[in-house]
Amino acid sequence: MMNSQEEDRLLVVRAQNGDRLAVERLVRKHQRLVFSLSLKFIGHHHDAEEVAQDALVKAMRSIDRFEGDARFSTWLYRIVFNTAVSFRRKKRLPMLSLDEPGELPVVSDFQTDHALHQQERFSQLHEAIAQLNPTDGLLIELFYLGEQQLQEIEQITGISSNTIKVRLFRARQKLAAILDPSLALR
Amino acid sequence: MMIQASDQQLLWDYLDNQLDAKARLALETRLAKEPALAEQLQRYRSVHQLLSDDKLAASLPENFEAAVLAKIPLKQQKNPLTASSGRLLNILMIATGGLTGLAYWLQQNNLPGLNTNNLPLPESQTLLMSMLCLNGFLILLLIDRYLQHRRWLHGA
Numbered sequence: 365m366m367n368s369q370e371e372d373r374l375l376v377v378r379a380q381n382g383d384r385l386a387v388e389r390l391v392r393k394h395q396r397l398v399f400s401l402s403l404k405f406i407g408h409h410h411d412a413e414e415v416a417q418d419a420l421v422k423a424m425r426s427i428d429r430f431e432g433d434a435r436f437s438t439w440l441y442r443i444v445f446n447t448a449v450s451f452r453r454k455k456r457l458p459m460l461s462l463d464e465p466g467e468l469p470v471v472s473d474f475q476t477d478h479a480l481h482q483q484e485r486f487s488q489l490h491e492a493i494a495q496l497n498p499t500d501g502l503l504i505e506l507f508y509l510g511e512q513q514l515q516e517i518e519q520i521t522g523i524s525s526n527t528i529k530v531r532l533f534r535a536r537q538k539l540a541a542i543l544d545p546s547l548a549l550r
Numbered sequence: 551m552m553i554q555a556s557d558q559q560l561l562w563d564y565l566d567n568q569l570d571a572k573a574r575l576a577l578e579t580r581l582a583k584e585p586a587l588a589e590q591l592q593r594y595r596s597v598h599q600l601l602s603d604d605k606l607a608a609s610l611p612e613n614f615e616a617a618v619l620a621k622i623p624l625k626q627q628k629n630p631l632t633a634s635s636g637r638l639l640n641i642l643m644i645a646t647g648g649l650t651g652l653a654y655w656l657q658q659n660n661l662p663g664l665n666t667n668n669l670p671l672p673e674s675q676t677l678l679m680s681m682l683c684l685n686g687f688l689i690l691l692l693i694d695r696y697l698q699h700r701r702w703l704h705g706a
Contacts, residue, residue, distance in 0.1 A: 391618055399614065400607040413611050421621045489600050507566075508601040533559050540597045 368511075372436040379427050387424050394437065395420060397509055398444055404502040405448035411455070419447040438516040441506065445520050485543070492542040499523075500535035507532055553590050561591050565598045639695060643688045650681040 372393075378386035395416070402416040403409065423443045430439050451457075493501045506512045506520065507528075514525040521528075553561075563569050564577055581588045 387622060388619060391622075392615060395615055395618065396607045396610055399610055403608050409611070413614065417614070417618050417621065420618045424622045485600055486603070504601065505607070509607050533562060536562055536594075536597070536601075537558065539601070540594060543597050543600070544593050 369435055369437075373432065376427060376430060376432070376436050379424070380430075387427070390436075391420055391424065394440055397505070398440065400509065401441060401444050401502065401505055402448060404498060404505055405445065406451065406457075407498060411451065415448050415451050416444070418451075419444040422447065434519065435512075435516065437510060438512060438519055441510060441512065441520045488543060489539065492539050495542070496535055496538060500531055500538075503528055503532055504535050504539070553587065557587060558590070561587070561594050562598075564591070565594060639688070639691055643685075643692055646681065646685050646688055650678070650685050653678045653681055 372390070375386045375390050375393075379390060398420055399412065399416040402419065403412040406412040406415055419440075423440050430436065493504060496504070502521070503517065503523075506517050507514075512520065514528050517523070517528050518525045523531075560569075560573075560577060564574065569577065581591060
């Protein structure tokens with residue numbers, strides 16, 4: 365069975381040859397994460413929608429410039445990142461801080477029961493990620509949902525791999541402490 | 551029992567498949583001997599599973615996909631600057647510019663380069679002017695191509 369990366373590669377070649385269906389499949393496949401990342405970058409639902417749409421349209425229009433020297437997803441997320449940075453600059457929004465580690469989130473409001481329904485755990489996790497420093501939330505999404513390697517996240521965000529690793533560790537520790545407060549004591 | 555930060559990092563790396571075979575084996579040996587470490591791994595594993603689930607991604611706004619696809623033209627157009635006609639234009643520009651410069655240099659230095667065809671001076675000036683005009687025309691074409699490129703890039 366074809367893996368996700370191979371599927372992307374084939375779809376990109378078809379899209380570069382003007383295959384509309386391949387373009388649609390690429391959009392369909394990546395749109396959710398593109399929007400999710402945009403939301404992390406921008407923080408506001410309506411603006412994130414604009415940024416995500418803009419990034420996807422830009423990517424699909426310039427797909428013949430994708431040369432395959434990186435993964436398609438890495439190339440696409442880089443476009444999302446650049447589009448979001450331009451948007452923030454245009455709207456005079458403060459840039460994401462790449463150095464501040466962020467405050468520790470409050471853990472007291474969360475339940476400790478391990479038998480919580482999965483959906484409830486997800487909503488807890490959503491809330492927990494929302495409490496992270498926006499850059500940490502973004503790194504978590506790129507690493508886990510985007511399945512990007514540290515070097516690829518470095519290409520996308522410009523943050524060094526070592527810093528990413530440290531930030532991911534801190535972010536996971538915070539999330540673990542929120543979802544399982546007994547871990548905060550260790 | 552307190553788990554050291556370096557061990558915590560090791561556990562996350564283990565779950566994220568960031569360890570090489572040797573390091574994995576070493577950790578697995580430790581896990582068999584250190585129940586506290588194994589317990590911590592189980593706790594991290596439940597968080598890790600949640601983090602790796604694509605349900606974590608935000609839900610799409612309504613009609614998002616349709617809005618994106620509507621902005622992408624039905625027929626994918628080639629980038630006007632990198633399409634073959636764009637490349638030809640760039641090559642022509644450089645070639646004509648080079649020839650114009652050469653003609654100008656020959657004329658300025660009174661060299662017989664333009665007289666190889668036995669052209670008298672006024673005619674060589676006419677030739678030079680023609681080449682300058684051609685170059686100007688190509689520059690206009692190139693500007694038009696760049697404007698097309700900008701429109702193409704911004705989806706107009």
